[in-house]
Amino acid sequence: MSHKRIPKRKAAIAVGGVAALGAAALLLPNANASQDEKAADAAPRTLRANDASDLAAQVRGLLGDAFAGSYYDSGSRQLVVNVAGGDDNATLRAEQAGAVVRQVDNSTAELTSAARTLRTEATIPGTSWAVDPRTNRILVTADSTVTGANWDRLESTVQGLGSGMATIKKSAGTFKTFVSGGDAIFSQVQGGAVRCSLGFNVTASDGSPAFLTAGHCGVAAETWSDSETGQPIATVDQATFPGEGDFSLVTYDDATTQAPSEVNVGDGQSVQIGQAAEATVGQAVLRMGSTTGLNDGTVTGLDATVNFQSETDPSGVDTVTGLIQTDVCAEPGDSGGPLFTQDGSALGLTSGGSGDCTSGGETFFQPVTTALQATGATLGAGDAGAGDQNGAGDQAGGDGVGGAADPSASAEDPSGAGDQAGGDQAGAGDQSGTGDQSGNGDQSGNGTGDQSGSGAHSGASRSRTH
Template sequence: MSHKRIPKRKAAIAAGSVVALGAAVMLLPNANASQDGSSNGAAVPKTLKATDASDLAAQLQTLLGQSFAGSYYDAASKQLVVNVVSGSNNQVVVEAKKAGAQVREVKNSLASLKSGAQTLKAKATIPGTAWAIDPKTNKLAVTADRSVTGAKWARLTSTVKSLGGGMATVKKTSGKFKTLVSGGDAIFAQAQGGTVRCSLGFNVTAKDGSPAFLTAGHCGVAAKQWSDSQTGKPIATVDQATFPGNGDFSLVKYDDPNTKTTSDVNVGGGQTVQITKAADATVGEQVFRMGSTTGLHNGQVTGLDATVNFASETVPGGTDTVTGLIQTNVCAEAGDSGGSLFTQDGSAVGMTSGGSGDCTAGGETFFQPVTAALQATGATLGDSGAGAGAGAGNQGGSASADPSASATDGTGAGGQAGGGAAVGGTADPSAAATDGTGAGNQGAGTGAGDQSGAGTGAGDQSGAGTGAGDQSGTGTGAQSGAGANNGSSLTQTR
């Protein structure tokens, strides 16, 4: 039976365009494996990878019970730091230390911090505000964007003050919280007001076994049918969508049940990082985000179970409140929405929801946890169906993700033809593709052209312009031109 295969650019689970980044963030070497250590019989903290720290934190939360007041990963020492409420039973503290955690006593219990968050929700649900528990400070970290002024700012600060001293901090950000519609491995829909562009987040297998993908929930409520090109016919239909409320995620099923997908992240230049599992985020761990507007960026998780109050785009003066998000200091801009948040070891962590700031001045960005989206939809992460080539090859074969290798002389992860190697290439998120080398897909263009084109760079589908044209010419966009970014200059955001 003939099976339809989505082109690599469409099937990749990352939200990044096929681009060669001028200043790509290098994925760092793996942290040391967990180690036991002791000095004179006394328990000392273990050296852990972030994912192992997350597992240990979950175990210790159960062990400590009400004494547990949050935890975070200290990336410098590679240790898990666990907060224990002052005056807790000494025996559970000893057990936590024996398990390998660094234990510190704090004032605020997790229950009191969660109660404070409920007070903020009841009294200060103001568009442009957000809050999350910060285990590093053992306080609620409250943020207000530039739109929160006058009476709104007074209301927010008075509510924070009412929580009592030492319970919360409040700061202003120069940006404005917004959902970041557009971006990534682009998907398009026609909605009231024009074309909506979002990003394909992670390919999954739906509960009924059909091929599907996850993306942002505000995309799924904006339109029902989605295409892999701005003017193309729909290829997928929204099955479930949550936004606003407890999350920002959509499950979108491919219309063709024979669609073959891959489980990897497109990190630029046609290169990929294999995704092997979904994982919960840990405060303090390093994470990577890929998006079409700004490419590959990294940072740290700064908060969990965050609440964000977006100004409603459909109800004038209304508020779209979303809970249960991951807060980070990774930058993002319009065009990066729905992009993959992942770790160096191939764990899928989140999908871009929204935030403030940009990749020049910085800011906060919030992500929908992948684990929560999978649980809510019943989907499973990974390839759908046999024949989905592993790694970076578009026509099968296997390629490994090597963040440091250079893509030269046909080495890379291209598919079918062009300069890239369809089988056995080495994925390099930072190498520049030249002279047909790297990730050419079907065409013979120089660099990482996708399906043809004579331009230099990473144009998608055709065109000879220099830069990143959207369908033709010079500009910033997807589907043609021969530039470096798949932005959204020819599409409208919601």
């Protein structure tokens, strides 16, 4: 079978060399500093979100067990750090580093334990949970399918966590994977066609050109084309879904394929991508997908667990952990597309959610840094190791902080700037999916995600040697 080289226009979603996130220097007091000098050092710093992510990682090290999450306040352009416990010395060090410190009731250990209880007792199709550091609680979301006994079970589990530990919100839509999807990629499978979005171009560990997309896309089909009726140009090397992530590494069949370090945002415009970074709660983000184009929004949670309803087993669940939660809209066809920032940080790959780009909703993304670590790939031309691509950040027990762009841009003007304050996001419009896609494996309650235009397919993951 002959293969064609993917045109530069079709490989427009990509990532190049990785640059380290800007360091936020700790302002530790000198041994002989006066109290006035210490007070001056403790003034909160005005930061870009990228710098806030690095500062958050440093402050977490200073606080240890007292650290209870952090988020970026884009209005004041400051990092807010939660502290549980009364260690005044640790608090002072965090303030001297430049963070705004606030005392909270729930520690990271307590929130992590509560999340484990939810996983054990409330893994119900159509539910998700993630720690919201702004409220210092776990935000539990239930979609429109969670009713009757399942709703009672979820509500009882949340109440059992104790007062002030978690809140429940209802979503009008249904949690589904958004298959169908920057630039569209296609595959023909038994029963129809599968359509997803290319995420970021990378270099595989053996030096071959490749790209990242959603794991449920890689499970759905083994070979992919850049046109609906074209010959395959790329083959799935690794795919993870469901379980600990939703990502695929797909290698180009032509070893000379050119993969520019940019996201194609339409109308002849692109955003150059220079680094991979962790997401930050409260940061402004952009998402590109072949169905809905460019859209913007805010990160609302980290290390989210999502329980997608199985499409082949009425009682089955596809549980995916470690995702980024946002209020960015998405629709079928956007799966695998890139989540990124205006200043060129690659953050995530579109996984799924509820709602659409008319009524809104919540959308979940696979962190790029995790996918790079797991696959051994490097961004773009691969001039930095996978380990060097992880932006400084924090992610523990459903909460964390990482690098992000400061300004937000609209779909009409990707170069526009402006801060976007983070806030809780729940509620979603109804989203209909098409086709049927199943996955199974060793994950708890595994079933399927919804695959647009696809036939039934079995297999939780696929790995291919070079």
